[in-house]
Amino acid sequence: MTRATLLTITRPTSAPGSAAEGDTGSGFEAVDADAPQVRLMDLGLTRGDGVFETISVVDGHPQALDPHLQRLAHSAMLLDLAEPDLDVWRRAVLAGIETHRSNGGDARELYAKLILTRGVEGTGRPSGWVFVDTAEDFTAARQGIRVVTLDRGYRHDVAETSPWLLQGAKTLSYAANRAGLREAARRGADDVIFVSTDGFALEGPTSNVIVRNGNTVRTPQTDQGILAGTTQASVFAFFEEQGFDTVYERIPAAELATADELWLVSSVRQAAPVTDLDGTPFTVDAERTAALNAFLLARTS
Amino acid sequence: MTRATLLTITRPTSAPGSAAEGDTGSGFEAVDADAPQVRLMDLGLTRGDGVFETISVVDGHPQALDPHLQRLAHSAMLLDLAEPDLDVWRRAVLAGIETHRSNGGDARELYAKLILTRGVEGTGRPSGWVFVDTAEDFTAARQGIRVVTLDRGYRHDVAETSPWLLQGAKTLSYAANRAGLREAARRGADDVIFVSTDGFALEGPTSNVIVRNGNTVRTPQTDQGILAGTTQASVFAFFEEQGFDTVYERIPAAELATADELWLVSSVRQAAPVTDLDGTPFTVDAERTAALNAFLLARTS
Structure with a gap:
């Protein structure tokens, strides 16, 4: 089975100062999906303080991508999070799918999970990830x-x-x-x-x-x-x-x-x-x- | 300022198979608090599916430790999680406090945060951590x-x-x-x-x-x-x-x-x-x- 694909979003929102150190310009980077990537004091973990979306990917195509991105932004607004940089998220989803497929993840149905949190307590900087993997068999x-x-x-x-x-x-x-x-x-x-x-x-x-x-x-x-x-x-x-x-x-x-x-x-x-x-x-x-x-x-x- | 202290609980519950690979016998181990320690697909992050406790530590003494541990177990039961191994958690809290103080964390008031989650999706193995740091000034x-x-x-x-x-x-x-x-x-x-x-x-x-x-x-x-x-x-x-x-x-x-x-x-x-x-x-x-x-x-x- 193909390993999952994980991207860290280094510029999850357009708020000044929201970019992580080492942000490369694309706003995201591939990281090891099998390694821990989340800090314990991330408010997404300690308080469930964040938002997410799960997107179907069929034959390499993310379905209803724009409605999902709009809903991510709407959820973020309801939580008083800074506005997600949807252009970065969109490109990250597409890049994650492409990486996953070129690594052999060619199942017809994949899914992409987008997670945006309030970030590590005290930093004021949100965290973001895009995770791509083979979908469960829902036959x-x-x-x-x-x-x-x-x-x-x-x-x-x-x-x-x-x-x-x-x-x-x-x-x-x-x-x-x-x-x-x-x-x-x-x-x-x-x-x-x-x-x-x-x-x-x-x-x-x-x-x-x-x-x-x-x-x-x-x-x-x-x-x-x-x-x-x-x-x-x-x-x-x-x-x-x-x-x-x-x-x-x-x-x-x-x-x-x-x-x-x-x-x-x-x-x-x-x-x-x-x-x-x-x-x-x-x-x-x-x-x-x-x-x-x-x-x-x-x-x- | 002293760095925070973080322990991973390698045997968070007494359920068979709950021990992580590499469990040393003590049931916990010190890890780098500044490094990511949580996997993205931990249900504690993706679904807020876990429980926690925050314990005051004054002059090195964890206050109401047993009531906090009992409440952790009660919360776990309400979430149908396996019963936490309270002996492991108790020793981990004490070890975390001792480590933190011997590393120079000698503020009068510290706190210990205990987190128990349902673990990484698909593994069936819960995750646990104890985090010790200086308390905020609540004067x-x-x-x-x-x-x-x-x-x-x-x-x-x-x-x-x-x-x-x-x-x-x-x-x-x-x-x-x-x-x-x-x-x-x-x-x-x-x-x-x-x-x-x-x-x-x-x-x-x-x-x-x-x-x-x-x-x-x-x-x-x-x-x-x-x-x-x-x-x-x-x-x-x-x-x-x-x-x-x-x-x-x-x-x-x-x-x-x-x-x-x-x-x-x-x-x-x-x-x-x-x-x-x-x-x-x-x-x-x-x-x-x-x-x-x-x-x-x-x-x-």
């Missing part, structure tokens, strides 16, 4: 996943009333998302749909929810402290091409059980159809899901 | 701090109803705590008291709340998804010695403004008296707070 998940709903603990409007809770930012503070997945496993399921305390379906720990009823395909609107999905946007494009109506709205969690089809969609895993929600079985139209995943894997923007 | 905070209340977004009973939200665990996913402190700064304050959506005073981002009315000293009871405070326990011991009644209970946030005195208490910073809460001034009994801090700094257990 089984693309056939079907079992899902449970779990309380997220927040009202649907908490991003508006209490922005310091950082709902809607893709932060490194994902321990509760991971705990939700362990709770799902305890209940015999593969994944989670979080529900607000006032009863609205929100999102998965690392995915968006897609709900089809007849000719209408819906997803929870993103003013509910949920992440605007880059893959979800492409899923809507697929359904629009096929003549479906697509709608962003508040979706009561109780309506999920009445859907004709449900998917959790995300980068890398793409569209995973739900075969069972809290014990209620769902019929999967395998052909439609296969077409959807083929569409997602073929994206060239 | 000013021990004279008085300005505090604002902020919504934590959760009901007071969320730890009971929704344990996957990990309230009550001291996790590395602290981005929202840091964002709360930035919001406090925007409001001209130094610190935060979080309030539940149903109106109860909870805790600070890294402290417990102490409320005195007359002869009664109270703190919010810990079944509200808040962290059982090691320093708070010592604060109660101080007040009990002085003949005060000490009480754990649910404290409506609205009652805070009617307190005779308020403190935020935590390791390292110790007791910080509140001079202003949401714009309401409080009188600080400087002598009492000084006696309390002298008591806390003199702890030998």
Whole structure:
């Protein structure tokens, strides 16, 4: 198996003084992915104080690269981090993919992970990395996943009333998302749909929810402290091409059980159809899901 | 200034296979604190998936070491991590302090930070570190701090109803705590008291709340998804010695403004008296707070 590829971003933001010593001008440099590259007192580790993105790379092409970079910048803003230098990040992602492939990493599906942190405590200088590796094999998940709903603990409007809770930012503070997945496993399921305390379906720990009823395909609107999905946007494009109506709205969690089809969609895993929600079985139209995943894997923007 | 001291815990938990290659038998080893020691794909960084403790060290003595170790183990349990080998961690803390002092780190107040993560993704082997350094100078905070209340977004009973939200665990996913402190700064304050959506005073981002009315000293009871405070326990011991009644209970946030005195208490910073809460001034009994801090700094257990 090909070793992973790792770049340190030596100029992660455009803020004065954000460049690391030894910044070469390109703003990034290849480093040994098998060696430790993070200092213990990096606030990304000690406080989960940073943001990230995970990008699918198919046939060497990073999918929805610009939307991912824009979301990285949006998350950084919500955390009061300096604005990432997106030109540096874009070139680093492309360089990382090229390096990985020329080192023999020629699997059809790779992923690139972008991490931007507040940096080592006391330095005031953010840290950044781009990591490229072979994607996990998600063939089984693309056939079907079992899902449970779990309380997220927040009202649907908490991003508006209490922005310091950082709902809607893709932060490194994902321990509760991971705990939700362990709770799902305890209940015999593969994944989670979080529900607000006032009863609205929100999102998965690392995915968006897609709900089809007849000719209408819906997803929870993103003013509910949920992440605007880059893959979800492409899923809507697929359904629009096929003549479906697509709608962003508040979706009561109780309506999920009445859907004709449900998917959790995300980068890398793409569209995973739900075969069972809290014990209620769902019929999967395998052909439609296969077409959807083929569409997602073929994206060239 | 003396360089920080860093130990890698080579046997962080007692689970079979948890020892790193090269574990020497002691379960820890000194490493270069100025060099990167963390791998990028450590889940502690990529998902904030780990737990920590910060321990005051005064005159070479780690304060409340056993309660801190017990809390580390409790947090690990809430995250379904294997049980930390507390004997290894205890010896590592003591060794780290001794190394730091013999390298010239003879400031009266140091701190030790313990970090236990789920480890590098895919290895199934947790990571652990103990970091020892000179404490920040908290003289000013021990004279008085300005505090604002902020919504934590959760009901007071969320730890009971929704344990996957990990309230009550001291996790590395602290981005929202840091964002709360930035919001406090925007409001001209130094610190935060979080309030539940149903109106109860909870805790600070890294402290417990102490409320005195007359002869009664109270703190919010810990079944509200808040962290059982090691320093708070010592604060109660101080007040009990002085003949005060000490009480754990649910404290409506609205009652805070009617307190005779308020403190935020935590390791390292110790007791910080509140001079202003949401714009309401409080009188600080400087002598009492000084006696309390002298008591806390003199702890030998």
